Amino acid sequence: MKDRTSSFPVIAKGKGIKGKLRLFRLMGLLRPHLKLFIVGLILSMISTAIGLLPPYISKEITDKVLVPMENPDLLVYLVSLLIILHIVNVVISAARSYIMSVLNNRVVLDLRDRLYKHVMSLSLDFYDRSKTGDIVARVFSYVRQIHSFLVNGLQTLIINILMLSGTLIIIFTINFKLALISLAPIPIIILATWAYQRRARFAFLKIWKVISNFTSYLTSVLSSIVLVKVLGMENIEIKRFRKYAKDMYDAQIDLTKINIKYFPAMRFSLALTSTLIMLIGGLMVLRGEATIGTIMAFLGYIWQVYGPIQALSGIMTLYTQAETAYEKLLEVLNMEPSVKEAPDAVDVEIKGHIKVEDVYFAYTNRPILKGVSLEVKPGEVIGLIGPNGSGKTTLARLLTRLYDPKKGRILIDNIDIRKIKFSSLRRQISxxxxxxxxxxxxxxxxxxxxxxxxxxxxxxxxxxxxxxxEFIMNLPLAYDTDVGEAGRRLSGGQKQMVCIARALIRKPKILILDEATSSIAIDLEEKIMQGVLAYLPNTTMILISHRPSLINFVNRVLEMRNGVIVNEFEGFLKERPVLDNNSYLNIIDPKTISIKYDGKSLCVSTKDGYTLKNIKAKLPFPISYPKMVILYGPKGDELCIIENYEELDPESRKALVEYIRNAYNMVGIEKIIRIMPVGRRRHGGIAIILKDEKGEIREEVVSVNAITVHDNTLMIITQDRIYITDLDNLDKTTRMGLLSFAIETESPWSSKE
Incomplete structure (x- = not known):
């Protein structure tokens, strides 16, 4: 069989290896952080060594000070030594805790990054088969279980083995007979641990299953909350939620039942042996075979034997938990994308010539495309029509190489699409x-x-x-308005217009619009299509629609039924409309105008002697690019754009800034006095008490998403005003408090490739 290399190399080596050995392949994740792990391990060893000394010092105090009632100087010395040891141990433990916390989170970050990168590399058919909640559970919950063993369990294993070895040497040195008795429960613990691991494994697999089911259910319902509300299904969904939550509860209780069958018995065997040692040790003291200090030291050390034994048996829980979680991760990590870039794939400057030759495709066993063939010339606009399920969208997905044909081929400029690099396709086909x-x-x-x-x-x-x-500029923050999850704050038509803009900005060589205007009014659709055809005059376009108006925008129409093209006829588009693309924007040089503000509106004068009054101004990007301003006439018509108003003369700039601050009711913040979360009747919020730039104390209650940070500028947006300040003007505690609530907005001007 041909060897396959996973995109997750550290883990992929574990394929085919038995469960226990397979998990230890994950230790390769510690390799990038080996220095931190070694430092943490050394500190743990030092702390362990220090922890072995107090029982021996207690023995010396008992035998040489308390029993003979002498040597007070020795008592002071030994007690001082104990204090110093405890101080050193506290410092070392604190340093170790910090280092292990850093290591802990770096391993989690690395593992999640690798897992997410692999998930992103998988083809669309993986997402067709998978539930979103299940993927989220694997990336979040399962990874945490693996890292718990790698960071905590592995170090605990090493430290406790060292402590157990060192303590055993000491107790055999102190009293050989009692040391042998102390080993009596070990065979019982080994057998119990083996039996526990066999049963707990299935309990953990059940836990991962119900967690995935619960997360999948929750993401599905919350993403469809409008449907739930419209149909009044809240009570039904609450019942379903309780069922999934009860399944999680039952799975955890099943694991607890297994735990209480084994771990209490293990602890009892250790406690019983300890009591037996106390009895035998007491008799030895009475017979003069041992001193009181020796027995006290031995009893102190015996729990440093049993402690590691208990910890080692407890590690089996971490191990079983991590092993089963890893098995669930392997289900994803061992998958390979069905659509791959060929090793000899090339970069191509696409001209737009498309050939589809006898293409067959099926998502499952039911064929969708059955021998489709067509040709589209560069710059041609064709329409695809047909009933639902006829294969139009599937063909579009094949043309963008989201899937590969089962049979046949697709050529772009006479090159098999499978021989073109993904980067070339994604850059030039939208x-x-x-x-x-x-x-x-x-x-x-x-x-x-x-x-x-x-x-x-x-x-x-x-x-x-x-x-x-137009609709964007009427939103409170214009282009910086947050659309919400999946664009929930926009209407269907508004979302489609934004998506069309996203495709246009790329200026693709091939553009596919699949029912892209189905929620847009017909008159507006015509305006959009005329603009698209004019803006991309040489782009090959494939338009899919059920609207009769489609024929107005295409050169040819192809009709599909049952996975084949059954008809073709001419469209009404003979020539592309011609529009001056520069007419969309009227950019004015700020050095050629002067601006005055009369308290209500702006007065704009040009060097040519023209003066415009009652002018309004809006910021298209008030958060991400506040230097740009759009000027509007008295009737609301857009006049021009000032790309950077900071290039205005000082008086004009001052007038414009004053207008903007008044129009948007912007208020500077001198000091934030208090921040606290509060409960409100409809939703939670954040109460903020602040002193504004005029020294006035204000109290506002805002939603969490009303606090934003962009490029170190803090904005608190209320219904009446916008508070603004630089984060550096705030004290450290206030800054940390605000950042714990604020949304840190992502810049649209940085690379998104």
Missing amino acids: MVPQEPLLLSGSIALNIAYGMKKVSPLDILIASKISCAH
Whole structure:
């Protein structure tokens, strides 16, 4: 069989290895952090060695000071030594705790990063089969169980073996007979641990299963909360939630039942042996065979024998937990993407010529495409129509290489699509799917998503062509408005316009619009399509739609039924519309104008002698790029854009800043006095008491997502005003408190590739 190399090399070596050995392959994750692990281990060994001394010092105090009632100087010396040892041990333990915490979190970060990278490399068919909640559970919960063993269990194993070895040497030196008796419960513990591991393994597998089911259920319902509310299914979902929560409860109780059958018995055997040693040791003292100090020291050391034994048996729980979690991770890590980049794949500058030759495809056993063949010339616009399930969307996914054909091939500029690098395809082919896909974050971030470099002007042009600009500018924070999870704060049509803008900003060589305007009004759709056709005059386009208006925007229409093309006829598009792309933006040089503010509106004068009154100004990017301003006329018509108002003359800049602060009701913060979470009738919030720039004390209660940080600038957004300050102006405690609540907005101008 051909050897396959996983994209998760450290773990992939464990394939085919039996469970116990397979887990230890994960220790390779410690390799990048080996220095930290060794330092932590050395500190633990020193702490362990120091911990072995107090019982012996207690023996010396008893035998040489307390029993003979003499040597007070020795008592002071030994007690002082104990204090010093405890102080040193506290310092070493604190240093060890910090180092192990850093190591702990670095291992988790590394493992999650590797796992997530592997998940991202998998093809779309993996996500078709998987539940989102299950993937989340594996990335979050299962990784934590593995790291618990790697960092805590592994070090505990080494330290306790060292402590057990050292203590055994000491107790055999103190009293050989009692030392032999102390080993009596060890065979019982070994057998019990072996039996426990066999039963606990299945209990942990059940726990991981119910955690995945619970997480999958929760993510599914919360992402469909509108459906739940519309149909009034809240009580039904509460019952379902309780069922999944009860399954988790039952699984944990099953594990607890196994634990109480084994661990109390182990502890009892150790306690019984300790009591027996106390009895025999007491008799030895009465017979003069041992001193009181010797027996006290021995009893002190015996729990330093039994402590590691208990810890080592407890590590079996961590080990079993980690092993079963690792098995669940391997289910993902051993998968390989079904769509791979060929080793000899090349970069191509696409011209837009598409050939589909006898393509067959099926998601499962039911064929979707059955020998589809078509050709699209560079710059041609074709439409795909047909009933639902006829294969239109599937064909679009094959053209973007989200899937590969089961049979046949697709050529781009006469090159097999499988021989073109993914980076070339993704850069030059864009698709707007029928379900508008947005990420949580600002509108600007969503439009710029996937672009290496983008400017505010690029976003404005794309948004104007997609007719999104007008509704965006009417939002409180315009392009910096957060769309919510999956764009929940926007309507269906608004989301589609944003998605079209995201495709346009890339200026693709091939553009596929799959029902991309289905939620947009017909008159607005025509305006958008005319703009798209004019903005991308040489782009090959494939438009999928059920609307009759499709024929107006395409050169040809292909009809699909049951996975084949059954008909073809001409569209009404003979020539692309011609529009001046520069007409979308009127950018004015700030050095050619002067601005005055009369307390209500702006007065703009040009060097040519023109004066415009009753002018309004808006910030398209008030958080991410506050230097840009759009000026509007008295009737609300957009006049021009000042790309950077800081280039205005000082008086004009001062007037514009004053207008903006008044228009947006911006208030500077001198000091934040208090921050505290509060409960509100409808939702939780944050109460903030602050002193503004005029010295006035204000109290505001805002939602968590109303506190944002961007480039070290803090903004607190309320219904009436926007508070703003630099984080460096706040004291450290206040800054930490705000950052624990604030949303740190991502810049749309940095690379998203």
